[in-house]
Structure formats: C-alpha cells, structure tokens
C-alpha cells in the first residue's frame with residue numbers, strides 16, 4: 013500500500029509537470045463532447061427516451077477511460093524500456109504494488125477527465141442527476157472499468173518489446189471494445205447476435221449503469237449485475253497484469 | 263556507523279543462468295567477505311550484469327544458489343532487498359524528476375520516515391557534491407552528475423552490501439577518479455561490502471581487494487590484483503635500437519633466465535624471470551654484435567596480461 017501510494021504520487025508529480033500530457037488530457041474530452049454533441053446531436057434529437065447528449069456521455073466517459081488505460085500501460089512500458097522499473101524491482105515492495113500504483117494514477121487521471129466531460133456535457137444540455145449516489149456510482153463504476161482495462165494494457169506493456177508493438181496490440185482491443193457495446197446504439201434496438209457480443213463486453217455494463225444512475229435514463233440491465241461485472245473485470249484485469257508481469261521479470 | 267563484518271556477505275555456489283540456448287553464467291562460485299571490495303572483471307557478454315541481476319533479485323538463477331547478507335536470493339528476496347544498494351549498468355533515472363525527488367521517492371519505497379529521509383538526503387548530497395543541482399530536473403544533469411545521483415540513491419537506505427554494475431562506464435577520467443574515491447571511502451569509513459563489475463583493468467587494479475576474472479560465464483581466475491600479476495611470474499625487457507638483431511637474438515635465447523625472445527620492428531622483447539635484476543645482463547649481451555641499443559625499458563605485466571594468459575584473448579573495450 014505504501015509503495016502503491018509512492019508510485020502513484022510520483023506519477024502525479026510527473027503528470028503535473030508535463031504540460032503536453034496535461035493539456036492533451038484536458039482538451040481531448042472537451043473535443044469528444046463537442047464533436048459528438050454538436051455533430052451527432054444535430055442529426056439525432058432523441059434516443060430511447062433521453063436527449064442525445066445524455067445518451068452519448070457515458071460512451072464518451074468509457075472512451076476516455078480506455079484512452080487513459082492505454083496511457084497507463086504506456087507509462088509502465090516507458091519505465092520498463094528505460095530500466096526505471098529496476099529500481100522498484102530491487103526494492104522490498106510487492107510486485108503487485110507497482111501495478112497498483114500505475115493503475116491508481118491512471119484512474120486519477122480518468123476521473124479528472126470525467127469531471128471535465130460532465131461539466132462540458134452539462135453546459136451543452138445533458139441531464140445529469142442531482143442525486144449524490146448517482147455521482148458515487150459514477151466514480152466507482154468508472155474506476156473499476158478503468159482498472160480493468162488498465163490491467164489489460166499493463167499486461168501487454170509488461171511483455172511488449174517496443175512502443176510500436178504495444179500500440180499495435182492495444183489497438184486491437186480499444187475501438188472494438190467501444191463499438192461492440194451499447195455506446196452508440198441502445199441495447200434494446202440491437203439485433204440478437206450483436207446484442208450477445210455487446211453483453212460479453214464489460215463496457216456495456218458500465219454504460220448501461222451510468223445511463224440509469226447518473227444520466228436520468230433507464231438501465232436495461234439489473235444494477236447489481238452491472239456492478240458485479242465491472243468489479244470482476246477490474247479484478248481479472250489486474251490478475252492478468254500480475255501474471256504477465258511476473259513472467260517477464262523472471 | 264560502521265558495520266564491519268568479517269562474515270561472508272556475498273556467496274554463490276555453481277551459479278548458472280541460461281537464456282534459451284545461451285549460457286550467460288556457467289557455474290560461478292564467489293565468496294566476498296564483509297568490508298571488502300570485490301571486482302568482477304571481464305569483457306562485454308562475460309556474464310557480469312547477469313550475476314548482478316541475480317544477486318539483486320532481478321533475475322532467478324537456472325541452477326546453483328546465492329546468498330547476500332546471509333539470505334538466499336531466491337527464497338528470501340525481500341530480506342536481501344532490504345539490505346542492498348544498487349547502481350545498474352545503464353543510467354536508470356526519471357528525467358522529469360528533480361534529484362531530490364529521486365532520492366526522496368527511493369526512501370519512501372523503503373518506508374523511511376520523513377525526518378530520516380531529509381537527513382539522509384542532506385548527508386548524501388554533500389557526499390556526492392550535488393548541492394547546487396539537487397533541486398534541478400535530472401534531465402539537465404551531465405553523465406557524471408547522474409552517476410553520482412545514482413550512487414547517492416544506492417546509499418540512501420544505508421545498505422550493507424552495494425552492487426555497482428560498471429560504475430564508471432562512459433565517464434571521463436576526472437569523473438571516474440571521483441567515483442573511485444567514493445568507493446574507497448565507503449569501504450574505509452562505513453565498512454561497506456562492495457561488489458562491482460568492470461571491463462577496465464585499471465579500475466579493478468585500483469579498487470579491488472579481490473579480482474575475479476570472468477569470461478564466457480565462467481570465473482577463470484581470482485586473487486588480489488598483485489597476486490594475480492605475480493603469478494604470471496615474468497617481466498618483459500624491451501630493447502630497441504638499430505642494426506642487425508639476429509646475433510643478439512640467438513645469444514639471448516641461450517641465456518638460462520630468458521623464457522622467450524620476440525622481435526618487433528625496432529628491436530626485441532625479452533621475457534625474463536625478473537626485469538629489474540636481469541636488465542644489466544641483457545644490455546651487456548647486446549654490445550659488439552651488430553646491434554646498437556638506443557632504449558631499454560622493463561614492462562611489468564598488468565591484469566590485462568593476466569586476462570590474456572587465462573582466456574587467450576585481449577581484454578577489449
């Protein structure tokens with residue numbers, strides 16, 4: 013835990029010092045909201061009973077979390093390729109704490125971005141709940157989802173020989189995870205086989221629960237199931253990361 | 263703050279590491295008593311870094327065993343990690359942190375309380391003379407400054423055993439001499455045990471109590487630098503001049519104390535049992551046989567010659 017906090021705070025120090033990363037990370041979500049909101053919003057007024065902006069925002073949150081997780085894997089890969097990882101490996105700290113520190117800074121950044129998305133989204137007319145439980149649910153669900161995907165990214169980052177190789181592999185996951193979900197189309201309107209794929213994708217559970225709890229819509233999956241799936245996804249993601257990490261440092 | 267210990271602080275038995283079909287280490291036995299400096303000397307690819315990686319718990323041996331400060335590196339890695347300091351062959355520093363942050367984060371990983379970290383940083387910054395630079399970003403440091411910062415980091419947690427993998431690689435002579443001074447001082451004043459690797463024989467000669475020569479994953483010789491050189495036994499006398507050296511050559515070969523005579527373009531190199539004792543006799547035999555002596559020098563063997571003797575190859579950079 014101590015090492016996790018140390019590594020987390022180191023990443024945050026570096027993050028606030030790196031103007032490029034900071035700027036990109038703040039601008040990117042604004043860009044997504046505006047693009048989706050202005051572009052698509054003009055074509056589609058209403059989806060499944062809610063306004064387009066409120067319908068889209070959970071998907072934008074998921075997309076941003078995916079991007080954040082890729083960045084988290086990148087941070088590990090960078091430290092690994094530079095050899096900085098050796099400092100941690102020679103220290104009396106659990107191997108898992110290294111991955112947890114990385115996931116923690118990834119989640120922190122994702123929550124920064126989520127805040128921006130919500131503010132910009134609200135300004136552009138999204139209906140965001142006033143119920144604080146809806147906000148807590150958002151933080152928990154988004155954190156679990158980010159940890160899960162960060163785990164997958166870390167698992168790749170622990171093995172990749174180069175930055176190019178890492179991005180190639182991650183790309184196979186990133187966009188399909190978003191498109192094969194309910195981010196762009198409501199679950200109820202999907203043809204059966206697409207729906208089956210979407211239901212195998214943790215992104216769907218995040219988005220569905222967020223629509224129901226935070227954006228004033230109705231969830232089509234029972235909430236306990238969505239919470240269970242995202243939490244399980246987080247645990248499996250970190251387990252995969254740890255397994256992959258242990259294999260490389262033999 | 264001396265923790266002089268005459269116990270064995272680093273030991274390996276039959277240490278072996280395979281990378282696929284490559285045998286990086288092939289049955290290495292080492293023993294390093296407490297409070298001494300041991301230098302592993304060998305060319306690139308000899309297995310030096312592999313040895314350091316296993317001893318610092320970054321890699322696991324394929325066979326054999328190793329103990330550091332009395333703890334097994336495979337079965338008790340955390341006990342080993344608590345007691346060691348390391349500098350790796352490549353500079354491994356975060357360029358976007360200040361020197362002070364690098365040291366502070368390191369101390370926090372080892373659960374040092376804030377007051378202790380502050381005190382250690384003050385001491386170490388003075389030791390490695392980074393006072394002016396310590397609050398600057400590491401990316402503004404020169405190579406020598408980075409090495410000194412890494413050395414300070416390795417010492418941050420008051421380790422019992424310090425591993426330095428090629429500590430002066432790529433440094434200019436002045437920075438190299440500075441690092442040598444630190445290393446000697448650490449052993450003298452703190453009684454630290456140091457295991458360093460190098461491919462510079464001068465470095466091994468200047469620093470080590472014991473040198474282990476390693477080549478192709480095997481330890482081929484070991485001893486104090488002077489004992490290793492003395493074991494070669496012979497010196498060489500180099501005679502240069504002008505004229506016909508062929509008579510001189512056969513005359514010298516007949517002398518009982520001469521082991522070998524090798525011609526070179528300006529004269530002869532004569533292998534003898536002791537250079538200083540035989541120089542007069544060798545020069546005396548050079549008069550009146552068609553060769554005029556212009557210069558004579560005695561060449562003492564170095565660790566480089568020791569290396570050549572045991573491996574049949576010269577130690578290259």
Ligand SMILES: Nc1ncnc2c1ncn2[C@@H]1O[C@H](COP(=O)(O)OP(=O)(O)O)[C@@H](O)[C@H]1O
Pocket residue numbers: 281284285286304305306307308309310311312313
């Ligand atoms: N991770 C690795 N994978 C495969 N081969 C390796 C690895 N690390 C080292 N080797 C090989 O092991 C041998 C010893 O390497 P190393 O210990 O780095 O030597 P040195 O530090 O003395 O230059 C070399 O032949 C090197 O190519």
Ligand SMILES: [Mg+2]
Pocket residue numbers: 307310311312351428
């Ligand atoms: Mg090496």
